[in-house]
Amino acid sequence: ADFGSYWMHRLMHTHHVWRIHRWHHSSTQLYWLAGVRATIPQQILFNLPYVIAVPLLVGAPAWILPAMVVESVVQNHWMHMNVRWRSNWIERVFVTPRYHHIHHSTNAELHDGNYGAVFTLWDRMFGTYVDPDVTNPRQFGTGEKKRDPVLLMIGI
Numbered sequence: 609a610d611f612g613s614y615w616m617h618r619l620m621h622t623h624h625v626w627r628i629h630r631w632h633h634s635s636t637q638l639y640w641l642a643g644v645r646a647t648i649p650q651q652i653l654f655n656l657p658y659v660i661a662v663p664l665l666v667g668a669p670a671w672i673l674p675a676m677v678v679e680s681v682v683q684n685h686w687m688h689m690n691v692r693w694r695s696n697w698i699e700r701v702f703v704t705p706r707y708h709h710i711h712h713s714t715n716a717e718l719h720d721g722n723y724g725a726v727f728t729l730w731d732r733m734f735g736t737y738v739d740p741d742v743t744n745p746r747q748f749g750t751g752e753k754k755r756d757p758v759l760l761m762i763g764i
Contacts, residue, residue: 609676612657614730617723620650628653633719636749638705638712643688683726688712692744699740703728706740713745 620629628649635642646654658680665672687708699707703724711722721738724731731737 609658609661610724610726611730612660613654613725614723614734616653616657617725618736620653621720621723625653630750630752633712633750634752635712636747637690638688638709638748639690640685640688642712643684687725694740696741699728701728702726704740706744709745709748710738710740710743712748713743714747714749714751715745716751718743718745 619625628647632642632646632650635645658676662673683703687703687705689705691705692709694706695704698704703722703726707722707724707728710718713719718738721736722728722731723736728737
């Protein structure tokens with residue numbers, strides 16, 4: 609599911625799908641709740657890999673699916689938190705706020721990096737890894753002129 613989420617996130621950054629993901633990136637401050645700032649089409653697309661993975665859970669204990677949902681919410685809030693502490697050994701494997709903040713930089717070139725949600729492995733494997741030790745953004749948002757928030761919310 610995380611592998612699918614990585615690719616779905618990359619899809620969100622393509623020319624034709626960016627408009628439904630732009631609202632998520634329009635926040636100029638990152639904090640734990642910024643992760644749920646999403647249009648309905650974005651929520652549907654982002655959750656598809658997890659829905660597709662559900663049949664793999666046939667026969668698993670009943671607590672597995674709720675645990676996956678809780679983990680997904682916690683991870684989303686975690687990577688959008690307003691903290692910058694450094695932990696290179698954790699970032700070698702897992703996405704941290706410092707790692708994901710690069711993706712939300714006002715620098716549009718950095719939007720195309722660090723797509724991972726749980727594991728940093730996918731960014732390393734597919735050439736989208738941006739080293740948090742080299743790049744440390746201080747400004748967040750799309751870098752575009754202010755847009756009507758209602759239009760952003762509905763993905764227009």
